[in-house]
Amino acid sequence: MLIITCPWCGARPELEFRYGGEAHIARPADPSTLTDEEWADFLYNRTNPKGLHAERWRHVHGCGRFFNAVRDTVSDFFVVTYKAGETRPDIAGDQAK
Amino acid sequence: MTNRFRTPSGGRIDRSAPVSFRFDGKTYSGYKGDTLASALIANGVHLLGRSFKYHRPRGILSAGSDEPNALVAVARDAARVAPNLRATQVELYEGLSAESQNRWPSLAFDAGAINDLAAPFLPAGFYYKTFMWPAGAWKRFYEPKIRAMAGLGKAPTLPDPDRYTQNYAFCDVLVVGAGPAGLAAALAAAESGARVILCDEQAELGGSLLAEVGATIEGKPAQAWLADTLASLSKHENVTLLPRTTAFGYFPHNMIALAERVSEHLAAPDHDLPRERLWQVRATEVVIASGAHERPLVFPDNDRPGVMLADSGRTYVSRYGAKPGDRAVIFTACDSGYRTALELKAAGVTIAAIADLRPQLHGELPSRALAAGIDVRPGTVVTGTSGRLRVSSADLAKVSGGAVGRSETIACDTVLMSGGYTPSLHLFSQSRGKLVWDAASGSYLPGTSVERERSAGACRGVYGLNAVLEDGYAAGEAAAKAARDTASPQRGATPVNGASSRSFKAEAPDLGNDGFIGATPHNRNPAFAKAFVDWQNDVTSKDIKLATREGMRSIEHMKRYTTTGMATDQGKTSNMNALGIVSEALGTPVPQIGLTTFRPPFTPTTFGIFAGEARGDLFDPVRKTPIHDWAAEHGAAFEDVGLWKRAWYFPKAGEDLHAAVARECKAVRASVGMFDASTLGKIEIVGPDAAEFMNRMYTNAWAKLEPGRLRYGVMLREDGFVMDDGVVGRMAPDRFHVTTTTGGAPRVLAHMEDYLQTEWPDLDVWLTSTTEQWAVIAVQGPNARAVLEPLVEGIDLGKEAFPHMSVREGRICGVPTRLFSVSFTGELGFEVNVPAEYGRFIWEAIHASGERFGITPYGTETMHVLRAEKGYIIVGQETDGTATPDDVNLGWAVGKAKKDFVGKRSLARASMSAPDRKQLVGLLTTNPATVLEEGAQIVADPTAPVPVPMLGHVTSAYHSAVLGRSIALAVIKGGRARIGQKLSVPMPGSVIEVEVVEPMFYDPKGERLNA
Incomplete structure (x- = not known):
């Protein structure tokens, strides 16, 4: 079982958290201006990288807060967690940044 | 019965504490400190079971958890039967009763042994080849028959009466394995002040030291040093010693699962004690000191009872005082076999011959064997054994340059074999560490780490007692330092244990590190010789060669096709030999073939330990409403809705579901009924931006909803499909009382929190689940108003003052209420929300008030019928995650003038209309x-x-x-x-x-x- 560091509460076991999909995909300010293709891209298309992946987690059995994390999808280990609204931190070798 | 094969003295058994036990109904005696296997050996019993596929007689192969053969069922009573236990790990207690498995009618005469004669028809992959046709026969005939014939023990059918507990533990350094390396590692870590857990699967801590009779450590005999070391460790407050505890699984972030056998070894366990305890240990650093498994040699008839691993044979003599026989032949590819010969000889066992696969002898132990007058034959192989239920002779032949000469038959009752040692990589591999091939020792060793762990001693290919102790001590020092100094994990490196700061000055015979993998050459007809690689799944070298001829190349395919290494022993004794045979058959070097994956558990683990206390009533939480007990007292039948128990219907005497529901429905339409709606999800939405938030989350327009009014709300997912619905009351300009479906409450709140926290953190809104805070009583029917009127204070229930779809705050029977005028039946209706602790009181008050109208409590079934008569949908029944509001006739609830809401853009796609x-x-x-x-x-x-x-x-x-x-x-x-x-x-x-x-x-x- 992984240890996940909630930016608000600290390191806690994976059981307390729920995955929330890829991070940094903001809902368009005015969805009505988007084409069907653009809207479908927002709704459905995700990067699914091999390697570092920024994703949302929620400390659902704790403070209840959503936060972001960079996790390595190869090793399954978390590299860093940070509060919602903060930019993706600089990580050496991060291709997506 | 006397212990004819017991040595006159020595070993760690307690000769002052005899123990009586039964095996297959016959009574034997042993001593405290014996395992079932050692006690049977002391009694001369070597036939312990029948093999999985061919029903061949099988004995005891090893002395530990790697045992593939000697599987027994131990029964305390009809419910307490533990099948498939390794006799080598079962501790003897007074009155223990064990049975052999997979034999009928008896162990000595087993009808299934016909399979052995039919072996030419049961080749590798026989499942895939033989039983493919006709298609339907597999389920009806082949599978049940094969399962009946080829099988292991039977599980008891009664509920398990024992208790299992689970606990979490944290430490700086977890040391797995309490042999010399693990003990030294624990000492080093403990002395540096680290919190240490040291666990070992055996009843006694000490590992190989428990059978060490010739060595000294720090000037003391090894076993005296062991006693002193354990005494010293147990004095450390920061050390937890866990014998009888198997580290069976390595999970991410250094979570190691340990299975502790708490009371299984006791003759009369205190029932306050659990049978087993699961430890979920979170360790900052782990030292794996899991040792090495001795490898069998793959030669024809190597599975006959009496054929045993050499060092296991030595362990029985030196640790348990139990001689494996009177006259032994030793077949070895390393010096370890000579140590066995010398210790057995000293205990009075005749060594008929040592057949050494190696052509040249050198080193201390072979010299000592020669000096002791033992018949040592270099360049010699065993080509077969004889004997029906026990080996009675072995055939030895010279081998040179691959050519095997004529065999000479030598009488013996024991054949002890050693192909060298295989480091136990199971836990390291489970931690996802990378293995590296070490050509010098001909074995895989731990390479790059993924977790914060390090290996020490034989499991990383370090042999020799002094080297192992120092490697362990250095690993313990390094692990304690890393736990202290390193905040974050350093991954992708191969740990270096460094030099030990303590010298152990251990003196022990040099065992070298020779060995052999694969099948040894022989002069027998290959069509008939059976040389076993995997004892538990009955896989021979011929099966593996056949699989290579049939095109299997990958070791993973080989494993599945032949089932080698797939038994409950996880290939502890078989993996490397299988690899060697594949390598030779394909002409491909071992490292290019690779190794199959090691999977947890290290040894079979009970289901009970995983279930723990989560069984029966504690398996799943049950949610009950405040009115539950009233419903139960009034004969309600309940149905499960999620975790909730909901009153389904209220049958009167003689009524079935249909009769009760018909009566309940008619009563609501004709007069009045009452229904417990407390399970409805409820969310209080409060804040200056509450209305704006509602506008964005629901399809409806909320801005113009007056305080005191209700509206039916529809919630979509962003893809435009109906997610939930519910009636929403506006309590104040900045306060909404939202209801959700019973099952949808947590999902809806999570959905709202997601948008509020991550998309619109600028909105000033608070969301609070109030599902458990409110009891909800629906009063429905033409007389609903008349029932409530006498109870309510401060609310005018008049038709004009309190129209349909309104909410008022006031009191009912003195209790504060939010009273909704709302209907899910099509009749005049109210929903009375009161604080949950008053739920039953108000329910009873309404029931009493309604008696003059024949008020009828009704359940969920009647609720469903009444709403269906009106065409009201239930989300999840009429919708399936692909329904738009318009699909289910809720187009009217979509605020078309609203600029945006969750799901609106998706509804604009052409296909959605x-x-x-x-x-x-x-x-x-x-x-x-x-x-x-x-x-x-x-x-x-x-x-x-x-x-x-x-x-x-x-x-x-x-x-x-x-x-x-x-x-x-x-x-x-x-x-x-x-x-x-x-x-x-x-x-x-x-x-x-x-x-x-x-x-x-x-x-x-x-x-x-x-x-």
Whole structure:
């Protein structure tokens, strides 16, 4: 079982958290201006990288807060967690940044 | 019975504590400190079981958890039967009763042994080849027969009466394995102040030291040093010693699962003690000191009882005082076999010969064997054994340059074999560390780490007692330092243990690190010789060679095709030899073939330990409403809705479900009924931006909803499909009382929190779940107002003052209430929200007030029928995650003028308003007595050629007592345009004709709501 560091509460076991999909995909300010293709891209298309992946987690059995994390999808280990609204931190070798 | 094979003295058994036990109904005696295996050996019993596939007689191969053969069932009573236990790990206690397995009618005469003669017809992959035809026969015939013949022990059918507990533990350094390396590591870590857990699967800590009779450590005999070291460790407050505890699984972030056998070894366990305890240890650093497994040699007839691993044979003599026989032949590829020979000889066992696979001898131990007058034969192989239920002779032949000479038969009752040692990589591999091939020792060793762990001693290829102790000590020092100094994990490196700061000055015979993998050469007819690689799954070297001829190349395919290494022993004794045979057959070097994956558990683990206390009533939480007990007292039948227990119907004497529901329905329509709606999800939404937030989350427009009014709200997912619905009350300009479906409450709150926290953190809104805070009592029917009026204070229930879809705050029987005028039945209705702790009190007050109208409590089934009569949908029943609001006739609830809400953009896609979407309609069967089945498919023409195009399906179907006929709701492609059409519902044996109608069967104008 992984240890996940909630930016608000600290390191806690994976059981307390729920995955929330890829991070940094903001809902368009005015969805009505988007084409069907653009809207479908927002709704459905995700990067699914091999390697570092920024994703949302929620400390659902704790403070209840959503936060972001960079996790390595190869090793399954978390590299860093940070509060919602903060930019993706600089990580050496991060291709997506 | 006497212990004829017991040595006169020595070993760690307690000779002052004899123990009586039974095996296959016969009584034997042993001593405290014996395992079942050692006690049987002391009694001369070597036939312990029949093999998995061929039912060949099998004995004891090893002295530890790697045992593939000697599996027994130990029974305390009918419910407490533990099958498939390794006799080598079962501790003897007074009255222990064990049975052999996989034999019929008896162990000595087993009818299944016919399989051995039929072996030419049971080759590798025989499942895949033989039982493929005819198709249906697999399930009916082949599988049950094969399972009956080839099997392991039987699990008891009674519930497990024992208790299992689970606990979490944290430490700086976890040391797995308490042999010399693990003890030294624990000492080093403990002395540096680290919190240490040291666990070992055996009953006693000490590992190989428990059988060490010739060595000294720090000037003391090894076993004296062991006693001193354990005494010293147990004095450390920061050290937890866990014997009888197997580290069976390595999980991410250094979570190691340990299974502790707490009371299994006791003759009369205190029932306050659990049988086993699961430790979930979170360790900052882990030291794996899991040692090495001795490898068998793969030669013909190497599975006969009496054929044993050499060092195991030595362990029985030196640790348990139990001689494996009177006259032994030793077949070895390393110096370890000579140590066995010398210790057995010293204990009075005749060594008939040592056959050494190696052509040249050198080193201390072979010299000592020669000096002791033992018949040592270099360049010699064992080519076969004889004996029916026990080995009676071995055939030895010279081998040179691959050519095997003529065999000479030597009488013996024991053959001890050693092919060298295989480091135990199971836990390291489970931690996802990378293995590296070490050509010098001919073995895989731990390479790059993924977790914060390091290996020490034989499990990383370090041999020799002093080297192992120092490697362990250095690993313990390094692990304690890393736990202290390193905040974050350093991954991707191979740990270096460094030099030990302590010198152990251990003196022990040099065992070298020679060995052999693969099958040894022989002079037998290859078509008939059986040389076993995997004892537990009955895989021979011939099976593996056959698989290579049939095209298997990958070791993973080889494993699955032959099943080698797939038994419960996880290939501890078999993996490397299988690899060697594949390597030779394919002409490919071992490292290019790779190794199969090691999987948890290291040894079989009980289901009980995983279940722990989560069984029976504690398996799953149960949610009960404040009115639950009243319903139970009044005979309600309950149904499970999520975790909730909900009153389903309230049968009177002699009533079944249908009779009760018919009576309940009629009572609500004719007079008044009451219903416990407390399970409805409730969310209090408060804040200056509450209305704006509601606007964005629901399809409806909320800005103009006046405080004191209710509105039915529809919630979509962003993809435009209906997610949830519920009635929402505006309590104040900045406060909404939102209700959700019973099952949807947590999902809806999470959905709202997601948008509030991550998309619109600028909105000043608070969300609070109030599901458990409010009890909700629905009072429905023409007399509902009259029932409530005498109880309510401060609320005018008059038709004009309190119209349908309103909310008022006041008191009922002195209790504060939020009173809703709302209906899910189509009748005049109210929902009384009161604080949960008053739920039953108010329920009883309403019930008493309603007596003069014959008020009828009703359950969820009547609620379903009444709402279906009105065509009210249930999200999750009429919708399936692909329904738009318009599909289920809720288009009116979508605020078209709103700029945006969750799901709006998706609704604008052309396909979301296509005319052939599945739409909600009603169905009436031509025969009014026929009730459709929910889920039944609907077609236009049941005689059309297959595949018949499906138009949709029935979502709800009931008998309506009020209408005196069946009704149904359905979703049908282009359904609204089909109203008036006749369609068909094909069912097994018949086709039901239906007419498509409006989904509204009762009071279509809604006049009763405002009565």
